[in-house]
Amino acid sequence: MSTAPRPVLELLSFLASDDFKKDASLTHPTFELIEGWRGLQRVYEGVSVDDEDPNRRWLILIWETFEDHKSLMDDQAVYPKVLENLGKCLGGDVEMRHVQFGDTTATALSSPVVEIAKLELKLGANKDEFESHMRDFMEHAKGAPRSKEHAPFTFGQTRESESSYFFMGGWDSKQAHLDCVADPEGIQSFVHKIGNYATFKVFHFTVKEFGFRNKSAY
Known part of the structure; x- marks a missing residue:
């Protein structure tokens, strides 16, 4: 049985911009920028099914450790491009949190x-x-x-x-x-x-x- 620590999930919640609502692939340039980044295991995109919150979107990135994500955020060459590309998708109410869940997600x-x-x-x-x-x-x-x-x-x-x-x-x-x-x-x-x-x-x-x-x- 593995004793390795559980991965860290980056949970990014936001309201979709008008452009993102028209083109769901607008996130893909961001993902392509970070593909192969150390410790990045999986990326999920979520679309709300709540009638009261229909424009909410989620990005869930699974990292081996928080430090792996931090290395991306600290990279002065790549991270500004990530923010520039991702910014086209964001329409407001942006929140990012990191969680190490107790069981598999x-x-x-x-x-x-x-x-x-x-x-x-x-x-x-x-x-x-x-x-x-x-x-x-x-x-x-x-x-x-x-x-x-x-x-x-x-x-x-x-x-x-x-x-x-x-x-x-x-x-x-x-x-x-x-x-x-x-x-x-x-x-x-x-x-x-x-x-x-x-x-x-x-x-x-x-x-x-x-x-x-x-x-x-x-």
């Missing part, structure tokens, strides 16, 4: 619909108790109706803030997630418990993988 990212939840600990909330409830939730989801099809779910703390976390899970559809939350036999009680410790915002989107990958496992 491969299942979620190969699901028909991906759920990401951004969680912020409430003031005075017990961090250890919160994480314990999250782990209980992950374990329960492996056998619960609707959620077990795309388990495991996983969560992790952001590098940017000790009180900020991200959850990732996969579903057959957004409605399957909503039905599972509403079902007392599903994940309802766990969601309520977690809500005592943290506020959260939930996003749903479909994903596709950009067509390159290094051979290292994740």
Whole structure:
């Protein structure tokens, strides 16, 4: 069994520019610039299926380590070109976070619909108790109706803030997630418990993988 540390996911969330909404390939020059960069394992693009947030897009880059991504950001020759190309896709509300999830994200990212939840600990909330409830939730989801099809779910703390976390899970559809939350036999009680410790915002989107990958496992 491998004891290698889990990879770091760069999560970039933003509203699509008008040009990007017209041409979904506008990200490709950016990806081609960084193809083969040390430690870059996979790149995914996400398109929102939330009616209230239809223009949201996601870029999810899987890095072997945070330092690998930092080496790109510190490169004075390549990174300005990355920002210039990527800037054509951005229409506002841009947020980038780095998360080392506790379990594989491969299942979620190969699901028909991906759920990401951004969680912020409430003031005075017990961090250890919160994480314990999250782990209980992950374990329960492996056998619960609707959620077990795309388990495991996983969560992790952001590098940017000790009180900020991200959850990732996969579903057959957004409605399957909503039905599972509403079902007392599903994940309802766990969601309520977690809500005592943290506020959260939930996003749903479909994903596709950009067509390159290094051979290292994740």
